[in-house]
Amino acid sequence: MKRLATTTGGAWGFLVLGLLYSAVIPTAEAWAQTPTASAFGIAVSTPTASSTSPLAVLPTDGSLGSNSAPSVSVAGLAGADNLFAIATGSEGSAESNSTLENVSLLSGLITADGVTALASSALSNGAASSNAEGSLLDNLVVNGASISSDVAPNTQIDLPGVGYVVLNEQIPSGDGVTSSGLTVNMIHVVLLNALTGAQTGEIIVGSASSSVN
Amino acid sequence: MFKLRNLELLCGAVAATMLAWACDRPESPVSQANKPLFWFGEQCPAAKMTGGGRIDAPFGGPDKNPPASHQYQTFGAHVISDGFASDGSCAVKGSLEWVDHSLRVNGSPLNLHSEQITFVEVLIEDSCKDGALHWGGRLVEKNTGEEYDFEVFDCDNGEPGARNDGFNIALSGPGESQDGYTLDCPSPPSLHPDNICTLTGGNRQFHPTHL
Numbered sequence: 001m002k003r004l005a006t007t008t009g010g011a012w013g014f015l016v017l018g019l020l021y022s023a024v025i026p027t028a029e030a031w032a033q034t035p036t037a038s039a040f041g042i043a044v045s046t047p048t049a050s051s052t053s054p055l056a057v058l059p060t061d062g063s064l065g066s067n068s069a070p071s072v073s074v075a076g077l078a079g080a081d082n083l084f085a086i087a088t089g090s091e092g093s094a095e096s097n098s099t100l101e102n103v104s105l106l107s108g109l110i111t112a113d114g115v116t117a118l119a120s121s122a123l124s125n126g127a128a129s130s131n132a133e134g135s136l137l138d139n140l141v142v143n144g145a146s147i148s149s150d151v152a153p154n155t156q157i158d159l160p161g162v163g164y165v166v167l168n169e170q171i172p173s174g175d176g177v178t179s180s181g182l183t184v185n186m187i188h189v190v191l192l193n194a195l196t197g198a199q200t201g202e203i204i205v206g207s208a209s210s211s212v213n
Numbered sequence: 214m215f216k217l218r219n220l221e222l223l224c225g226a227v228a229a230t231m232l233a234w235a236c237d238r239p240e241s242p243v244s245q246a247n248k249p250l251f252w253f254g255e256q257c258p259a260a261k262m263t264g265g266g267r268i269d270a271p272f273g274g275p276d277k278n279p280p281a282s283h284q285y286q287t288f289g290a291h292v293i294s295d296g297f298a299s300d301g302s303c304a305v306k307g308s309l310e311w312v313d314h315s316l317r318v319n320g321s322p323l324n325l326h327s328e329q330i331t332f333v334e335v336l337i338e339d340s341c342k343d344g345a346l347h348w349g350g351r352l353v354e355k356n357t358g359e360e361y362d363f364e365v366f367d368c369d370n371g372e373p374g375a376r377n378d379g380f381n382i383a384l385s386g387p388g389e390s391q392d393g394y395t396l397d398c399p400s401p402p403s404l405h406p407d408n409i410c411t412l413t414g415g416n417r418q419f420h421p422t423h424l
Binding site: 062063064066068070082084086087088089090091092093095096097099101114116118120122124125129131132133134135136138149150 | 263265277283288293314321322414416418
C-alpha cells in the first residue's frame with residue numbers, strides 16, 4: 001500500500017514536472033532564431049494626437065512587410081510626403097528601412113528634403129551585429145541652422161521653449177554574440193513642458209528597427 | 214581495345230562540350246545591353262534569400278549620393294523555394310517591394326510591387342561568396358497599374374551587407390513606360406559585375422540551411 005502510494009506520488013510528481021517543463025521550455029519552433037524588424041514614417045504621441053503611419057512589420061513567417069502613404073499630416077506637429085516603410089528578414093537576419101520626403105515638423109521649426117532610416121542585423125560566424133549604414137538626412141534644417149547630412153549618431157539639439165531633438169538616434173541592444181538589435185530614429189523630438197520640464201509628448205520621423213537572436 | 218578506349222574518350226569529350234554548350238543560357242534582357250553574361254546553375258533549387266536595403270544609382274558606387282539628389286533606391290525582397298513540386302512546377306514564392314527615389318511617376322517615386330514569383334535558379338558569381346540567386350516573376354508598377362515581368366540578380370557577399378552584398382532588377386513588358394528598366398551599376402572600383410549594384414545599406418542574406 002505504501003509502495004503504491006509512493007509510486008502514484010512519483011507519477012504525479014513526474015506529471016507536474018512534465019507540465020512545468022512544457023510550460024518553461026519553448027517549443028522547437030520557439031527555439032528557432034527569431035528576427036524582428038519594423039519601420040515607420042511618422043509617429044506622434046501627445047495628449048491631443050497619437051498616430052503612427054505608415055507602419056511595416058516583419059510577419060512572423062519571416063517574409064516581408066511593407067506599407068506606404070502619399071502624405072501624412074498631423075496638424076501643427078508633423079507632415080511629410082512619399083512615405084515608404086519596408087521590413088524583411090528570416091532566421092539570423094533582419095532588415096528594415098523607412099523613407100520620407102518634404103518633412104516639416106512643428107510648423108517648420110525642423111525641415112528636411114528627405115529622410116532615410118535603415119537598420120540591419122545579422123548572425124554570422126558566431127557573432128551578432130547590427131548597423132545603420134545607408135541612413136541619411138537630406139538638407140536638414142533645425143531652428144534655422146543647416147545640419148550635415150551625415151550627422152553623428154545621437155546628436156542632441158535644444159529647441160528653446162519646445163524641448164529638444166535627437167538626430168540619428170541609435171539605440172542598440174543585445175550582447176553582440178548571440179543577439180543584436182538596433183533602433184534608428186532619424187529625427188526624434190521630445191516635447192517638454194516649458195515650466196516644469198516634464199515630457200509632454202514626442203515626435204519620431206524615419207524609424208527603422210531590426211534584431212536577431 | 215586501345216582504339217575503343219580512344220573512341221570512348223572522344224565521345225566523352227563531345228558529350229562534355231555539348232553539355233557545356235547546352236548550359237550556356239540565352240542572353241537576358243539585361244545582358245542584351247552588351248553586359249557580361251552570368252552563368253546559371255541549378256534550376257529551382259531549394260533556396261532562400263531575404264533582406265533589403267539601399268542602392269545608390271545611377272552613380273552606382275557603394276557611397277551615399279549627395280543630399281537631396283534622390284539618386285537612390287530602397288527595397289525589400291525575399292524568395293523561398295522548396296524545389297520542384299510533384300507536378301513538375303517550381304515551388305517558389307516570395308515578394309519584392311522596390312522604391313526608386315530617382316524616378317518620378319505621377320509625382321511619386323517609382324514603386325514596384327511583386328504579384329507572383331515564378332522562377333529561381335542559382336546564380337554562379339565569384340563575388341557573391343555566401344550565395345547568389347537569379348529569380349523573378351510578375352510585378353505591378355503601383356504608380357500606374359502597369360504590369361511587367363521582372364528578374365532579380367541577388368547576391369550575398371558576407372557581413373555586413375552594406376558595401377558587400379549586391380542586388381539589381383530588370384523589367385520587361387507587357388507594360389510600356391518602364392520596359393527595359395534596370396539600374397546602371399556600378400562605378401569602379403566595384404566588387405561585382407555590371408549588372409549587380411553594391412548595397413549602400415542593408416543586407417542580403419542567403420540561407421544555406423535551406424539549400
